[in-house]
Amino acid sequence: MFRFIVRRLLQLVPALFGLSVLLFIWLHKLPGGPESAILGERATPEMRAAIRENLGLDEPILVQYGRFMRRLIRLDLGTSISTKREVTTEFLERFPGTVELALTAMLIAVALGIPLGYLAARRRGRFLDHVSVAGSLIGVCVPVFFLAYVLKAIFAEHLHLFPSSGRQDPTINATRVTNFFVLDGLLTREWDAAADALWHLVLPGLALASIPLAVIVRITRASVLEVLGEDYIRTAEAKGLTERVVRNRHVLRNAMLPVSTTIGLLTGGLLSGAVLTETVFAFSGIGAFVADSISHRDYPVLMGFIMIIAVIFVLVNLIVDISYSLIDPRVRVR
Amino acid sequence: MSMTERARRKAEKLDRLGELAAARDDERGVSLWQEAFRRLRRNPAAIVGAVILGIFLVVAVLGPFFVPYGPTDTIGIREGLVKSGQGIIPGPSADHWLGFDHQGRDEFSRLVVGARQTLLVGVVSTLIGLAVGAVIGGVAGAAAGLGGRWGRWVDGILMRVIDMMLALPSLLLAVSIAALLGAGLDTVMIAVGLVSVPVFARLLRGSMIAQSNSDYVLAAISLGVRRSKVALSHVLPNSLAPVIVQATLTLATAIIEAAALSFLGLGNPDTAVPEWGVMLADAQPYLGIRPALAIYPAVAIIVTALGFTLLGEAMREALDPKLRK
Numbered sequence: 001m002f003r004f005i006v007r008r009l010l011q012l013v014p015a016l017f018g019l020s021v022l023l024f025i026w027l028h029k030l031p032g033g034p035e036s037a038i039l040g041e042r043a044t045p046e047m048r049a050a051i052r053e054n055l056g057l058d059e060p061i062l063v064q065y066g067r068f069m070r071r072l073i074r075l076d077l078g079t080s081i082s083t084k085r086e087v088t089t090e091f092l093e094r095f096p097g098t099v100e101l102a103l104t105a106m107l108i109a110v111a112l113g114i115p116l117g118y119l120a121a122r123r124r125g126r127f128l129d130h131v132s133v134a135g136s137l138i139g140v141c142v143p144v145f146f147l148a149y150v151l152k153a154i155f156a157e158h159l160h161l162f163p164s165s166g167r168q169d170p171t172i173n174a175t176r177v178t179n180f181f182v183l184d185g186l187l188t189r190e191w192d193a194a195a196d197a198l199w200h201l202v203l204p205g206l207a208l209a210s211i212p213l214a215v216i217v218r219i220t221r222a223s224v225l226e227v228l229g230e231d232y233i234r235t236a237e238a239k240g241l242t243e244r245v246v247r248n249r250h251v252l253r254n255a256m257l258p259v260s261t262t263i264g265l266l267t268g269g270l271l272s273g274a275v276l277t278e279t280v281f282a283f284s285g286i287g288a289f290v291a292d293s294i295s296h297r298d299y300p301v302l303m304g305f306i307m308i309i310a311v312i313f314v315l316v317n318l319i320v321d322i323s324y325s326l327i328d329p330r331v332r333v334r
Numbered sequence: 335m336s337m338t339e340r341a342r343r344k345a346e347k348l349d350r351l352g353e354l355a356a357a358r359d360d361e362r363g364v365s366l367w368q369e370a371f372r373r374l375r376r377n378p379a380a381i382v383g384a385v386i387l388g389i390f391l392v393v394a395v396l397g398p399f400f401v402p403y404g405p406t407d408t409i410g411i412r413e414g415l416v417k418s419g420q421g422i423i424p425g426p427s428a429d430h431w432l433g434f435d436h437q438g439r440d441e442f443s444r445l446v447v448g449a450r451q452t453l454l455v456g457v458v459s460t461l462i463g464l465a466v467g468a469v470i471g472g473v474a475g476a477a478a479g480l481g482g483r484w485g486r487w488v489d490g491i492l493m494r495v496i497d498m499m500l501a502l503p504s505l506l507l508a509v510s511i512a513a514l515l516g517a518g519l520d521t522v523m524i525a526v527g528l529v530s531v532p533v534f535a536r537l538l539r540g541s542m543i544a545q546s547n548s549d550y551v552l553a554a555i556s557l558g559v560r561r562s563k564v565a566l567s568h569v570l571p572n573s574l575a576p577v578i579v580q581a582t583l584t585l586a587t588a589i590i591e592a593a594a595l596s597f598l599g600l601g602n603p604d605t606a607v608p609e610w611g612v613m614l615a616d617a618q619p620y621l622g623i624r625p626a627l628a629i630y631p632a633v634a635i636i637v638t639a640l641g642f643t644l645l646g647e648a649m650r651e652a653l654d655p656k657l658r659k
Contacts, residue, residue: 275505
């Protein structure tokens with residue numbers, strides 16, 4: 001197992017290298033560099049050239065890439081062109097919000113989706129089955145940002161049950177440790193701060209959870225249905241095992257493999273959805289910042305962001321692969 | 335036994351054989367697609383999906399010729415009925431079935447004309463994704479299935495590229511393509527299309543590799559048919575079913591993603607052409623006054639996407655060999 005993890009992490013190195021080369025070339029081919037974003041339309045060519053020189057963009061692309069790599073080895077992602085701050089500082093401030101949001105959404109989707117999918121399969125053709133199949137079909141068809149607005153209008157603005165925007169009530173003077181607001185509250189024992197941050201996560205988390213939830217219900221249902229048709233389930237039931245034992249040890253365990261694969265693949269979509277959800281709820285995560293960086297041609301931010309996303313994606317899928325061998329001992333990771 | 339008796343029996347036997355052969359011919363005459371279509375017709379979900387899509391197609395193609403008002407005609411403001419600044423946006427009436435939008439334009443007419451735009455964006459972007467994905471997936475699948483060691487090498491490289499595309503969040507990929515090309519309708523179509531490339535590529539590749547292992551491919555290669563011909567005229571046509579199903583499902587996601595891009599302000603800057611995503615985004619400031627302005631286009635998007643999803647899922651079931659009897 002240890003060797004497997006190390007080898008998978010080592011495979012990340014050439015993949016990241018390839019990705020960085022491709023991205024570097026592509027980003028620098030984008031028409032209108034950062035100087036247009038800074039100066040606007042009417043800048044003289046001299047002003048543009050001065051800014052490009054200042055940012056080191058006048059040098060050959062290979063030199064620029066070499067500088068980027070030298071910094072990257074020291075885990076330095078450079079300085080943001082638009083905010084003039086270290087990219088790593090910006091990320092440490094903004095990434096935790098998005099991660100908290102994505103984790104909340106995934107937690108909701110898994111906690112509701114797997115039981116719902118299981119029950120739908122068990123009661124195939126009955127009311128609950130029809131409702132969850134129809135619900136999951138409609139769920140993938142509702143635009144995330146529309147759902148976010150509906151939730152916000154009903155539960156925040158109309159019923160005042162939840163806050164309508166932000167990550168935490170600004171009047172709470174919370175201590176920051178990791179910038180994961182919920183975790184910070186727990187670490188510093190500021191329980192009200194943790195509860196408030198959690199409260200702010202509910203609505204955006206629900207909106208973001210809609211598509212993963214729909215997908216997980218469908219995959220779980222299909223997978224459980226397939227397992228229920230197997231001989232070993234009939235055997236287990238025939239020898240008089242209780243329904244609970246059959247469900248936990250026989251059905252769910254065997255049905256979880258495709259579900260965990262899907263959870264890994266949903267990560268990318270979750271980050272896309274986070275951009276929209278963060279916009280609606282004015283939630284200060286990474287989403288809006290990166291979207292702005294694209295229009296500002298903020299190369300260091302974009303490079304850094306995509307490299308981190310790639311690492312996250314590989315790590316999530318590594319965890320998924322490890323979970324295979326935990327779910328099904330016949331799958332030996334090599 | 336007389337000769338005539340024997341002849342009669344033989345004739346009877348031949349007739350019987352002929353009948354059997356005819357019956358078997360009948361069975362053989364049903365192709366994969368005919369069988370799938372037969373099962374599709376019996377599936378209520380498929381019927382609902384097809385009806386939704388039928389209505390959508392008719393509205394998109396013919397609707398714009400029959401709308402009561404021009405989609406850009408600010409008739410409500412001219413007649414003094416709409417004062418968005420003061421929060422006056424009248425709802426449905428006999429003359430204006432769904433009321434006005436914030437610029438005094440007839441909401442119903444805009445919704446109908448917007449259907450055509452939505453259809454255009456959905457179809458074109460799906461075709462872009464399908465074309466690019468099919469080329470990459472087809473080359474990778476043929477190389478991996480039939481190409482030997484070099485083929486596996488080519489396949490490996492292509493799939494790493496596809497994996498990288500999968501790793502990027504689709505919306506950010508779309509946003510960066512939009513940044514590259516500037517906001518506009520073409521941008522939305524290209525961006526949404528390219529996002530679906532990895533899915534098509536992976537599907538076609540997997541399907542082609544599975545087909546490459548079947549007996550008819552072995553037979554064709556043993557007979558000396560060139561591998562490129564085997565790939566193009568034997569393996570490829572037999573591998574297309576899952577890709578076509580995916581295209582139907584992608585039409586649904588394409589419509590939703592296009593709406594998301596319009597929502598982020600990367601859509602068609604020419605507001606003269608109404609589009610559901612833009613209408614939804616435009617309605618946000620007026621949610622407090624008239625939430626229906628957001629609900630109409632949203633319901634239109636959801637129902638259309640649902641139509642494609644229902645039909646696509648039903649097609650997937652109908653073509654699934656595991657369910658075929």
